[in-house]
Amino acid sequence: NPDEETSGSVAVFNISEMGEGEAEYVTLPIAEWAGIEGGGQPRVVQPEYNMAGDQVWFSVWNAKDKESALVVVDDKTLELITVIKDERLITPTGKFNVYNTRNDIY
Structure with missing residues (x-):
């Protein structure tokens, strides 16, 4: 998304409230929390x-x-625990792929 606020955040829904009309959500400002310089x-x-x-x-x-x-x-x-930064982190992905795939965790 070209909008920085949208591409830098996530919407979190409470699945127990889904299907009961308009679902409410909380927006987490993940990129802001990251403090990217x-x-x-x-x-x-x-x-x-x-x-x-x-x-x-x-x-x-x-x-x-x-x-x-x-x-x-x-x-x-939904609170921030920590931010991990390192110059070697370039488009980080696959943090838990092997464990989660083997154990069907999604």
């Missing part, structure tokens, strides 16, 4: 649960010559 337009992609299933790890992609990050959010409270 140096420009670009960070995009939030590929959320994945950790092995315990209590955290969601979001990849925050940016241009390959710009800073990217991983943002970790508590699944129940």
Whole structure:
């Protein structure tokens, strides 16, 4: 999405309220929480649960010559746990692919 606010955030729905009219949601400002420096337009992609299933790890992609990050959010409270940054993180993906695929966790 070309809109920075949209591409840098995620909408979280309470699935127990789905189907009861207009579903309400909470918007999490993932790219803002990442605190990306140096420009670009960070995009939030590929959320994945950790092995315990209590955290969601979001990849925050940016241009390959710009800073990217991983943002970790508590699944129940929707609060920021931590931000992981490293110059070696370039469009980070596949954080838990092997475990989640083998154990059918989605």
